[in-house]
Amino acid sequence: MKTDPRIDAYIDDKAADFAKPILRHVRSVIHEACPDCEETLKWSMPSFMYKGKILAGIASFKAHASFGFWSGSQVVDTSGKSATAMGQFGRLTSLDDLPDRKTLIDLTRKAMKLIDDGVKPVRNKHEKPPFTVPQDLQAAIDASPAAKATWEAFPPSCKREYVEWVTEAKRDETRTKRLNQTIELLNEGKRRHWKYENC
Known part of the structure; x- marks a missing residue:
């Protein structure tokens, strides 16, 4: 397991108490599914890299935690509660908000395959409204x-x-x-x- 002590510090020192078991669980599942992944911080949040590409990320906030795959909707059906929070699993407040371990492993391997196949993440373009020069x-x-x-x-x-x-x-x-x-x-x-x- 290629771990980063900054991730330990993030979980132990910065994460809210309710979020710690969620983040630890996701972290262990990611490493189980992808033994070659490497941990790092991206935008001050724990991220998991695979073959130099972002595989997934976790984060803790005041009232919820989040977990998401970089390839997003290409890995997980993003309809439903995911629209209300970062990541594809919505606002996580307990382990019950996540799919079971086997499903998470399967999803992680699906995300890895996208990277293996060179598939680029799909991003929704946010069209800005037209502007008028005063x-x-x-x-x-x-x-x-x-x-x-x-x-x-x-x-x-x-x-x-x-x-x-x-x-x-x-x-x-x-x-x-x-x-x-x-x-x-x-x-x-x-x-x-x-x-x-x-x-």
Whole structure:
């Protein structure tokens, strides 16, 4: 078993008392089904890797725990309670919320086979509603040729980031400040989150 002491610490120190037996049980089942899996932390949560790919993950929250396969609906029928929590088994509050051990082993092996076969996880695309550029922002962009050229070259996602940033301002002073900063950044040819692009 390739375990990670950080997972022990997560379960022993961070998990709520009700969640500890759930997380320990899932952990042991994953290792039984997939002796070659390796443990690690992804997004600060325990994850199980198989052949360099994420196989599954567990987590503990205040009122529930979660367990899910990275390939999600390709492994488990996700209709029903899974829509209310991370993972495919809904909000776990006791071991009774999980399928029996044999079923979990079978599901884990199914997830492993997807990785073996090179099948990529299916992800649902969350379509964002269309956005409208407010008049004051459009007027400011139109008044600056450099800003307008940058704006027109941007894909919709970059434009949306600026629109949301300006329109989410609660006070008029904040909105004006953000509007001015937007034009400055556009004049420099920069996206809203340009600082993080080369990280």
